[in-house]
Amino acid sequence: MLLRHHTLPPRHRLLHSFSPKGHQPPPPPHAAELWIAKALASAAFLRPHSLPAFRGVAPSPLAVAAALHLAPCADSALRLFDALHSPSLSVTPSEHSYRHVIALLCRSGRHGDALRLFDQMTDQSGYFPDAGFLSFLACSCTSAGLLDGATAFLSKASQYGCSIEPYACNRLMNSFIDHGRALDAIALFERWIQEGLYTPDVWSFNVVIKGVCRVGDVQKALELVERMDEFGCSPDTVTHNILVDGLCRVKEVNKGREVLRRLQRDGVCMPNVVTCTSVISGYCKAGRMEDAMAVYNDMVGSGITPNVVTYNVLINGYGKAGDMKSAVGVYQQMMLRRCPPDVVTFSSLIDGYCRCGQLDGATGIWKEMAQFHIQPNVYTFSIIIHSLCKQNRSEEALGLLRELNMRADIAPRAFIYNPVIDILCKGGKVDEANLILMDMEEKGCHPDKYTYTILIIGHCMKGRISEAITFFHKMVETGCYPDNITVNSFISCLLKAGMPSEVDHIMLIASGRASSSQKVSSPLSQSLDISVAV
Known part of the structure; x- marks a missing residue:
């Protein structure tokens, strides 16, 4: 009855579903062993309490390995593995069984169980992994x-009688760098080379060179580029791209x-193109636009085609230098060379026009974006x-803010709303500013x-002191602590309004010696709002 509930996969799938590099699968099981494997897998999946009945059958390691391959998921495989090797059945686990279940667990994201089984494989059963596994x-x-866990495994390679394969070390070092732990990656590289655990390749050097450039060294x-020859490596284009980018980043x-x-x-x-663009970007950041264009011209002359990043870097550089004629010239070259612009291209042009005070030029570019079916992003807004x-030009700013609020694909940020709230408050339109705040929070x-x-200073200027006090308390209660500018400006307003008790309370809150919920009663705070000159 059990056998009808579980279909045996094809033999090639059964034997080769996991075959790590350097590891040979077990020989194919005989027909009787396949029948036992099928029965074991079915019992584990449908009636796990019946597994002890297989003790008399004495399943072979081959039958057990085949049964584990039949498990429909990592959880079933682990349950079957534990049952088969429990005292009730006492089947000696094979190396292949360990490897297969550990691999399944890893691929299912159950690394805790995988590591437990790995320790059991090495410490109890005496099976050591090869370099591939x-x-x-x-x-x-x-x-x-789990970077530290991976480091621990690879550091034990010599204990297992194998070396570290470069690609495993390279991936680990790269992950350390991506997680902001470049110094750990560099230390690992140096230590493992010194201990002779692995021989680095070009990728290894590229990764660690990227790491040292990230920390500015x-x-x-x-020096690492010079050392490559010791290990039979030669720097490639990627090596030089990383090196050039690192040099440009440190000016x-x-x-x-x-x-x-x-x-x-x-x-x-x-x-x-990456090498050349890194140098162009370095010159643009330094404001050396003539040098940047010289590299660009050399690049084009040598047959290297600029990409959108190259053009964006130049446009942004000219925009920051206030040379919009040259920025537009680069944009026109970009169009002539049939390099499609992106949102960064238009944002850089808009930013350049805005820096020069040419808002009509900026709004013209804004409209041109639509012709290319490119949507502005949060920074363009x-x-x-x-x-x-x-x-x-508050009305136009409010119109764009309304357009932004209609975009479901953009998560608004406070730095977009703040200028609009500021201009409204300075114009005495605090009620409109409060509405913008409500939209912002919604x-x-x-x-x-x-x-x-x-908002605090704006309401003080309008004479609405009690609302300003409410905003201050809300600010503190939401975990947004005021700086000296906020506190000093607010205290100045309160003193001009003749509210010393509130000043004392604000100073206590700012110093952390009182909470905003501990209200201080003040006759003036309960009276009508008082207009103050700021």
């Missing part, structure tokens, strides 16, 4: 974010350009709304300390 386990832990990066752009020139001169490892507010956007400071 150790790498698989370490990479699985790395993907799950470009000299160390240059050593001239050195980055020298590396670029050397590559072009030697011709062994040719630079690509922020740039133009802020500039409109600076020029006191969209799930939490006010920041600047929002509250603007």
Whole structure:
């Protein structure tokens, strides 16, 4: 009856569902063993209490391995494994059974159970992993974010009589860097090389060079490039891209350009668009636009096609330098070379026009975006709304804010709302500012300390002191603590309004010696609002 409930998979699937690098699957089981395997798997899945009845059958390790391959999921495989090797059945687990179940558990994200079984495999059963299986386990832990666990496994490679495969170490070091632990990656690289646990390849050096550049140690990066020859490696284009980018990030752009020139001169490892764009970006950030364009012209002259990032970097650089004629010239080159612009292109142009005070140019670019079916992002909105507010064009800013609120794909941020709230408060329109605050909160956007400071001072200027006090308490209660500017400005308003008791309370809250819920009674705070001159 049990056998009809479980279908045996094809033999090739049964034997090869997990075969880690360097590990050979067991020989195919005989027909009788396949029948036992099917019965075991069915019993474990449908009637686990009946498993002890198989003690008299004495299933072989091959039958057990086949049964584990029949398990429909990692949980069933682990339950069957534990039952088969419990005292009631006392089947000696095979190395292949361990490996298969551990792999299933890892692929199901159950690394705790996988590591427990791995310890049992090595400590109790005496099976040691080979380099392939150790790498698989370490990479699985790395993907799950268990970086220290993966490090512990690979560090024991010599105890297991195997070496570390470079790709496993490379993935681990790369994850350390991506998690902001570049120094751990560098230390690991140095230690494992010194201990002879693994031989690094080009990828290894590229990863660790990226790590040292992240922490700003470009000299160390240059030393690592020199060391590559010791291990039979030669720097490739990726190596040079990382190195050039690292040099430019620490403002050593001239050195980055020298590396670029050397590559072009030697011709062994040719630079690509990433290499050139890194140098161009470095010059743009330094405001050296002539040098940036010189590299761009060399790049085009050598047959390297600029991409959208290259053009965006140049447009942004010219915009920040206030040279919108050149920025538009680069944009036109971009169109002539049939390189489609993106939201960053238009945002950079809008930002450049706004910096130059040419808002009509910025709004023209805003409209041009629609022709390319490109939607502005949160930063595009922020740039133009802020500039409109600076020029006191509040109605246009409010219109864009309403457009933003209709966009379900954009999560609003406080820095977008703050300029609008500020211009309304300065114009005495505190009720409209309060409505903007309500819209902001309805969209799930939490006010920041600047929002509250603007509202507190704005209500004081309008003479609505009690509302200003309410905003201050709300600010503190929501965990948004005021800075000295907020406190000093508010205290100045309260003193001008003749409210010393409230001043004492505000100072106690600001110093952390009182909570906002501990109200201080003040006759003036209960009277009509008093207008103050700020």
